[in-house]
Amino acid sequence: MTLVPSAWFQFWRIMAVGVLAFLVLPALVVVPVSLTDTTWLALPQNGLSLDHWRTLASEPLWRDSLVRSVVVAVVSTALSVILGTLAAIGCRNLAPSIAGRLRLALLLPMIVPGVVAGLAWYRMFIPLGLLDTYAGVVLAHTVGGIPPVFVTVSAALAAFDPRLEQAARSMGAGTGIVLRRVLFPAALPGMASGAVFAFIASWDEVVVLLFITSRHVYLLPRAIWDGINENVDPVIAAVATLMILVTVTGLLIVQWLAWRAGRN
Numbered sequence: 001m002t003l004v005p006s007a008w009f010q011f012w013r014i015m016a017v018g019v020l021a022f023l024v025l026p027a028l029v030v031v032p033v034s035l036t037d038t039t040w041l042a043l044p045q046n047g048l049s050l051d052h053w054r055t056l057a058s059e060p061l062w063r064d065s066l067v068r069s070v071v072v073a074v075v076s077t078a079l080s081v082i083l084g085t086l087a088a089i090g091c092r093n094l095a096p097s098i099a100g101r102l103r104l105a106l107l108l109p110m111i112v113p114g115v116v117a118g119l120a121w122y123r124m125f126i127p128l129g130l131l132d133t134y135a136g137v138v139l140a141h142t143v144g145g146i147p148p149v150f151v152t153v154s155a156a157l158a159a160f161d162p163r164l165e166q167a168a169r170s171m172g173a174g175t176g177i178v179l180r181r182v183l184f185p186a187a188l189p190g191m192a193s194g195a196v197f198a199f200i201a202s203w204d205e206v207v208v209l210l211f212i213t214s215r216h217v218y219l220l221p222r223a224i225w226d227g228i229n230e231n232v233d234p235v236i237a238a239v240a241t242l243m244i245l246v247t248v249t250g251l252l253i254v255q256w257l258a259w260r261a262g263r264n
Helices: 003-033 051-058 060-091 095-113 114-128 134-158 161-172 175-204 209-214 220-230 236-264
Strands: none
Touching: 003 175, 003 236, 051 209, 051 236, 060 095, 060 134, 060 175, 060 236, 095 134, 114 134, 114 209, 134 161, 134 175, 134 209, 161 175, 175 209, 220 236
8 A cells, every 4th residue: 555645744744743742741741740749759649739839939049049040041141142143243254264164163062062061161260260150150151152143143144135234334334333233133033043042051051060160159950950969859840840931932932033034
């Protein structure tokens, strides 16, 4: 029996949905666990409870680490967007050979394994006195957030007509005006998408934190790690659910921006 093309399409779509469910559904187990009425990690026994979410919102250890993580992620994301956007714009005006080497260098933080990156940051921060400091964490997260911003902005500028920039310069516009009035508006969809990815990367980063922080800088991923090792508290499930919600929200924003860019 030969399947018609439409049947093949349906078959592969079902297979894709099955693989996606296999990857995603296990992670969603933390959602009912966060609503458990027990004092250990387990599914609800006698009903749903919001006690662990209240602990997350009221206990200083979790609340403060959450706020600090958001602040660090916002600051590092802003720096990543600025540097990644300027790098993408600069690569457009370089010779192809030089631009190719620069692109490779900018994408290295995305390629290097987290353990290697954490060890490299640790060795570099020792003489600089940046170990266990917020400045060091922001610097590491900024470098980690530049690659997605660079990629998305480069993709947004790929369809940009360079004659618009040439026309602006021929009419007397300086570099600042060209950036502000011509290039930045064209790169805005890529900047927004890259900002979302950079924020998620900073929000979820734990490996580098284990290398460069100890007592003074205590962010949410580190609190989760310590909670798993020292005391398996259901609050961890509430935190994991919150992080999943933030990540999914960010990805939905990226899809919405891509949809709007496609319509325009």
